[in-house]
Amino acid sequence: MGIIDQVKQAMALRKEAQKIQSEVERLSFKYENGGIACEARGDMTVTSITIADDVVKEVLSGKPDKFNTMLVNVINGALGGVKKKTQEMMQQMMMNQGGDEGAGGGGGGMSAMSALGKLFK
Numbered sequence: 278m279g280i281i282d283q284v285k286q287a288m289a290l291r292k293e294a295q296k297i298q299s300e301v302e303r304l305s306f307k308y309e310n311g312g313i314a315c316e317a318r319g320d321m322t323v324t325s326i327t328i329a330d331d332v333v334k335e336v337l338s339g340k341p342d343k344f345n346t347m348l349v350n351v352i353n354g355a356l357g358g359v360k361k362k363t364q365e366m367m368q369q370m371m372m373n374q375g376g377d378e379g380a381g382g383g384g385g386g387m388s389a390m391s392a393l394g395k396l397f398k
Contacts, residue, residue: 297370304362308354311347315355319363323352 278286304319312329326348336344 306358
């Protein structure tokens with residue numbers, strides 16, 4: 278394989294990785310428990326946290342430790358849920374990509390899929 282072919286392959290891998298990253302960022306998962314809700318995206322960013330009025334009143338009445346524990350659990354639940362969705366999406370894309378290799382896909386995309394898949398394990 279010549280240098281030109283290697284550059285073309287690297288560019289194709291980069292394009293595939295950007296496509297995958299874009300799809301991952303579109304994923305979201307919302308987790309709710311005890312009047313607290315958190316939504317996270319596939320890139321592991323929290324996009325919203327909602328706290329019900331009765332939970333705020335409970336905190337103000339002197340029970341912040343319970344609230345802190347619940348908040349951490351809800352955030353971890355949202356991040357765990359979106360991580361699972363991301364892994365499932367990656368597995369599906371890898372299976373789809375694997376089917377393309379036999380049809381002349383060349384396997385170049387599989388390397389990008391494998392590398393990105395390792396990020397979310």
